[in-house]
């Protein structure tokens with residue numbers, strides 16, 4: 001899918017009326033099948049940008065186009081159809097705690113299913129081999145019938161990523177997919193995402209706090225700071241000096257070690273994770 005933003009302004013979805021916009025005059029274009037990393041200090045607007053790109057948040061100014069169509073001019077039904085072609089993977093996937101992993105993963109197929117098939121799949125999973133295969137790509141195949149609230153934060157995050165492989169989407173918008181993974185798992189997960197998006201010809205925009213991963217694995221990097229594009233460059237042209245300017249007053253984020261949360265939950269109690 002071809003994604004274009006023209007001079008987009010937007011408020012954070014949870015912002016109060018009259019709050020300063022989280023995005024200011026953002027213009028960018030992603031070609032079909034392109035893979036781009038989105039970096040920038042905390043609060044720069046990465047999540048808000050992904051929400052706008054997923055047609056989940058209406059910009060307060062400017063225009064979004066997906067394959068040449070402004071989603072906000074579509075009828076409700078056409079907008080719903082378009083959203084079926086988009087995948088927004090939030091940093092903390094909203095997985096119902098008592099659900100089995102298989103059901104949570106196969107939920108990614110819902111946009112492509114009829115009402116009755118989707119209802120039936122809640123009780124009789126329709127594609128067990130497909131779910132197994134997707135989980136296997138993230139080293140989680142043995143968790144197929146596990147309950148979501150028995151998983152660690154990192155395992156849940158990988159379940160969220162496995163959903164991408166089953167979604168009938170041509171634009172993947174992934175918000176900090178590695179935030180709860182240790183460095184080895186993070187590298188494996190990002191390589192799997194990139195390989196699978198490439199194999200499907202899907203456009204991928206992923207926000208990352210791990211600048212080293214962004215530079216090593218992606219060919220193009222868009223940096224946000226204070227709600228505006230700070231640079232949009234081939235990764236080979238991103239110099240340490242540019243990064244220092246981008247993360248000025250946030251140096252700890254540039255050098256922060258990756259968290260290692262990818263260990264099993266200690267007991268059956270749900271792991272509660274909070275979004276900012």
Ligand SMILES: Nc1ncnc2c1ncn2[C@@H]1O[C@H](COP(=O)(O)OP(=O)(O)OP(=O)(O)O)[C@@H](O)[C@H]1O
Pocket residue numbers: 012014015016022040041042043044045046047048049276
């Ligand atoms: N819960 C909230 N309520 C109101 N405004 C918010 C909230 N969260 C963020 N904002 C505002 O929106 C701006 C952009 O936030 P956003 O979450 O998009 O940034 P981000 O780059 O994804 O940050 P992070 O890397 O910490 O997730 C913030 O600077 C802040 O002003």
